Amino acid sequence: MDVIDQEHDELETAFQAKVEAEQRIEPKDWMPEKYRQTLIRQMSQHAHSEIVGMLPEGNWLTRAPSLKRKTILMAKIQDEGGHGLYLYSATETLGISRDEMFEQLHSGKAKYSSIFNYPTLNWADIGAIGWLVDGAAITNQIALCRCSYGPYARAMIRICKEESFHQRQGYDIMMTMAQGTKEQREMAQDALNRWWWPTLMMFGPNDANSANSAQSMKWKIKRQSNDDLRQKFVDATVPQAEFLGLTIPDDKLAWNDARGHYDFGEIDWEEFKAVVKGNGLCNRERLQARVDAHDGGKWVRDAALAYATKKAARKAKAA
Amino acid sequence: MNIETKSELPLYEVFIRSKNGLDHKHVGSLHAADAEMALTNARDVYTRRGEGVSIWVVKSTDIVASSPEDRGSFYEPSDDKLYRHPTFFELPDEVGHL
Amino acid sequence: MTDKDMRFDYLLRLGDNSLILGQRLAEWCGHAPMLEEDLALTNIGLDLLGQARMFLSYAGEVEGKGRDEDRLAYFRDTKDWRNLLLLEQPNGDFAKTMARQFFFDAFHYLQFEGLARSSDDRLAGIAAKSLKEITYHRRHSADWIIRLGDGTDESHERIQGAIDDLWGYLPEMFDMDAVDDAMLTDGIGVDVAALRPVWDDYVNGVLAEATLIRPADSWSVRGSREGKHSEHLGYLLAEMQFLPRAYPDAKW
Numbered sequence: 001m002d003v004i005d006q007e008h009d010e011l012e013t014a015f016q017a018k019v020e021a022e023q024r025i026e027p028k029d030w031m032p033e034k035y036r037q038t039l040i041r042q043m044s045q046h047a048h049s050e051i052v053g054m055l056p057e058g059n060w061l062t063r064a065p066s067l068k069r070k071t072i073l074m075a076k077i078q079d080e081g082g083h084g085l086y087l088y089s090a091t092e093t094l095g096i097s098r099d100e101m102f103e104q105l106h107s108g109k110a111k112y113s114s115i116f117n118y119p120t121l122n123w124a125d126i127g128a129i130g131w132l133v134d135g136a137a138i139t140n141q142i143a144l145c146r147c148s149y150g151p152y153a154r155a156m157i158r159i160c161k162e163e164s165f166h167q168r169q170g171y172d173i174m175m176t177m178a179q180g181t182k183e184q185r186e187m188a189q190d191a192l193n194r195w196w197w198p199t200l201m202m203f204g205p206n207d208a209n210s211a212n213s214a215q216s217m218k219w220k221i222k223r224q225s226n227d228d229l230r231q232k233f234v235d236a237t238v239p240q241a242e243f244l245g246l247t248i249p250d251d252k253l254a255w256n257d258a259r260g261h262y263d264f265g266e267i268d269w270e271e272f273k274a275v276v277k278g279n280g281l282c283n284r285e286r287l288q289a290r291v292d293a294h295d296g297g298k299w300v301r302d303a304a305l306a307y308a309t310k311k312a313a314r315k316a317k318a319a
Numbered sequence: 320m321n322i323e324t325k326s327e328l329p330l331y332e333v334f335i336r337s338k339n340g341l342d343h344k345h346v347g348s349l350h351a352a353d354a355e356m357a358l359t360n361a362r363d364v365y366t367r368r369g370e371g372v373s374i375w376v377v378k379s380t381d382i383v384a385s386s387p388e389d390r391g392s393f394y395e396p397s398d399d400k401l402y403r404h405p406t407f408f409e410l411p412d413e414v415g416h417l
Numbered sequence: 418m419t420d421k422d423m424r425f426d427y428l429l430r431l432g433d434n435s436l437i438l439g440q441r442l443a444e445w446c447g448h449a450p451m452l453e454e455d456l457a458l459t460n461i462g463l464d465l466l467g468q469a470r471m472f473l474s475y476a477g478e479v480e481g482k483g484r485d486e487d488r489l490a491y492f493r494d495t496k497d498w499r500n501l502l503l504l505e506q507p508n509g510d511f512a513k514t515m516a517r518q519f520f521f522d523a524f525h526y527l528q529f530e531g532l533a534r535s536s537d538d539r540l541a542g543i544a545a546k547s548l549k550e551i552t553y554h555r556r557h558s559a560d561w562i563i564r565l566g567d568g569t570d571e572s573h574e575r576i577q578g579a580i581d582d583l584w585g586y587l588p589e590m591f592d593m594d595a596v597d598d599a600m601l602t603d604g605i606g607v608d609v610a611a612l613r614p615v616w617d618d619y620v621n622g623v624l625a626e627a628t629l630i631r632p633a634d635s636w637s638v639r640g641s642r643e644g645k646h647s648e649h650l651g652y653l654l655a656e657m658q659f660l661p662r663a664y665p666d667a668k669w
Contacts, residue, residue, distance in 0.1 A: 029387050054447035061443045065660035065669035066487045071466050077446050078459040085364055085452050089348040098350060099327040123660060181667045297450025300511050301328055303568025304352035349453055360453040363460050
């Protein structure tokens with residue numbers, strides 16, 4: 001065998017042993033190139049999702065119906081920006097810059113969670129996002145705290161600590177609406193009708209149709225399967241909806257005693273594909289908002305850099 | 320889309336010592352034009368829940384790190400100097416906590 | 418105006434300033450030139466919202482007609498708002514937003530330094546707490562004036578333009594009307610007219626460091642103390658107040 005191949009195989013074997021022993025892989029450690037690329041893709045798309053996720057909620061910030069709700073929503077959106085920042089930071093340890101990641105997002109090369117291509121149409125949508133979308137995200141995130149890549153795991157631990165109030169905030173809004181006036185109850189039910197299925201789609205394709213899952217599980221980038229996480233989420237959420245007195249828009253939803261889980265209906269994967277492809281209600285606006293902020297703000301960043309350079313030069317001259 | 324010249328703001332690593340903490344911990348990184356801006360950004364990004372008392376920022380390119388390959392020669396010599404570990408010494412009970 | 422009316426009005430001015438500016442900053446959420454700045458602007462917005470809530474709650478208690486912070490925020494029409502004209506101006510670009518922020522932060526700091534010594538304990542408490550936040554706000558906006566002024570040609574042009582466009586709104590900050598005079602006499606309020614030279618010194622220093630030109634005092638607009646606002650406020654309130662007004666029986 002070629003010396004180089006042998007060395008590579010040894011490194012790969014040592015790497016896999018480390019992963020299996022639940023040891024963390026750190027930025028300067030040797031890693032398979034595919035591991036690095038898979039992580040870059042997964043982590044950067046996670047970061048993009050947080051940033052784009054600021055927009056549907058930001059859509060109601062100036063219209064929040066009480067000062068308390070406005071304050072809480074603003075803090076939540078700010079957290080999401082912060083989470084995006086932690087994740088971009090963690091991804092940069094793999095050898096890609098934040099600007100490169102933005103380029104990928106803006107060109108469509110990188111994706112963000114398709115849930116954010118849906119519009120927020122009434123105030124209850126803000127409740128539904130906190131309750132369902134954040135609920136689904138949390139289900140996924142807890143697993144990622146044990147991811148094999150150190151910086152990702154640490155970012156997720158920090159994020160999970162901050163996340164706890166997000167879901168509660170959303171559920172609190174849903175409760176107020178569900179127990180409110182007739183119009184408020186209708187808004188709450190309408191929001192649930194529109195956000196339920198897209199939330200279930202957040203967990204990704206069924207395991208049978210998920211090509212990359214096996215390798216990601218082996219590398220402990222993914223800790224639980226799509227279907228397992230989706231089932232976990234449904235089981236936790238159905239009683240919450242019942243408590244609200246709202247109806248989940250799925251007539252196949254039923255408790256299965258034998259399985260010890262809720263059975264639920266088939267996801268419309270055609271809708272999922274269509275929205276991912278660009279045919280959702282807000283795809284264009286979401287991307288344009290990010291492009292406008294980044295490209296439109298370039299003159300500001302350039303100014304900051306120019307000033308810093310001038311200041312450093314003046315300091316050097318004075319020395 | 321614009322492919323501009325690479326004029327990205329440099330990356331800074333952030334270290335925070337919390338109120339009851341004993342040392343600065345690495346919490347992540349951020350982009351800023353210079354160290355002063357990095358410091359104010361760090362306050363906004365990493366101390367939103369009152370976590371900070373002392374913030375250090377270091378330009379990422381200024382950090383000098385050991386390599387994992389060094390692990391042998393760099394670290395192993397310490398492993399057999401057991402007297403550096405407090406448990407190596409047996410103290411008479413009368414001395415109490417040290 | 419009774420003494421109670423004047424105290425109510427005075428507290429409204431303080432609360433409305435913070436609320437309108439906080440609302441304007443909320444519009445930047447998700448749209449700032451860099452992620453770090455998005456967080457910074459939101460931090461400032463949150464601070465201002467917090468101040469607004471404290472002042473409006475107190476104002477409602479002083480008025481004694483059962484109006485709480487939300488009743489005051491969501492059910493007053495334009496003529497009953499007391500925020501400075503400067504603060505309801507649209508965000509524009511980042512330069513316009515920073516110019517507005519800088520001029521107000523410099524004033525806010527001095528005003529609250531004085532209010533922290535108010536004979537009204539509650540007002541003094543709110544001011545003292547807020548002063549810590551405003552110290553940071555002022556540093557943040559001053560830093561940006563300097564970066565933009567002494568940055569690139571483009572940023573210099575934008576910030577100079579922004580300063581020129583907002584200059585005439587500033588004199589209103591330092592006016593003293595009958596309410597201000599009464600509050601000052603009672604030891605509750607601040608002599609804002611006396612703040613002008615201090616403010617000038619500070620602002621001139623920053624503008625000079627930023628290589629910016631202080632505009633001539635050739636125009637001025639005022640009216641907010643009488644509820645006479647620019648046309649911008651109506652749109653801001655329509656957006657902000659929509660839900661409670663559309664569903665007046667609802668609790669949120």
